[in-house]
Amino acid sequence: DTGVSQDPRHKITKRGQNVTFRCDPISEHNRLYWYRQTLGQGPEFLTYFQNEAQLEKSRLLSDRFSAERPKGSFSTLEIQRTEQGDSAMYLCASSPTSGRAYEQFFGPGTRLTVL
């Protein structure tokens, strides 16, 4: 039984570059969430999908951020024209839609450093 996986685990980029992260949820989970965590803070919600539909986006998700889940399986989070303030851990989580619907299983995260 594999958990949630994220790739890459670490990404260092220069300001102004675009980056893309991938998340593979637990296979039978329909909901997929993205969170951002800065040093010393709790995770902050960014967006979530129910299958391929993006149902909610946080105001934290500026127009430089875009997320997709094209076939209702894996998801990508892209940041365009990165800024130093984008440096953070990006966490992905998934959950089923019935039963323990409100329990989320987290991946190990992608740590982004913008120089």
Next chain:
Amino acid sequence: AQSVTQLGSHVSVSEGALVLLRCNYSSSVPPYLFWYVQYPNQGLQLLLKYTTGATLVKGINGFEAEFKKSETSFHLTKPSAHMSDAAEYFCAVSDTGKLIFGQGTELSVKP
């Protein structure tokens, strides 16, 4: 809007001592409450959750938490701390599916 406040960004206990991590929440609907633990450079792992029913919830690794509606609290306890409990702990409330997290409490365990 729902919110979570964790009192104390850092708690230090001796090995074998009681662990008490405080969490207060604000919610306009009956809350679903969670405690997660995060070890360095890792994702979050669920310790326990409260949805409905019994207000004293038991989780993994000997942790438990009690939901007190009158106090809007969901404090996390463990009778006897172990060195392996040193980590960051997050309290969260579920809001239409997404989680709203507190700021976190770093637990240190002294030998």
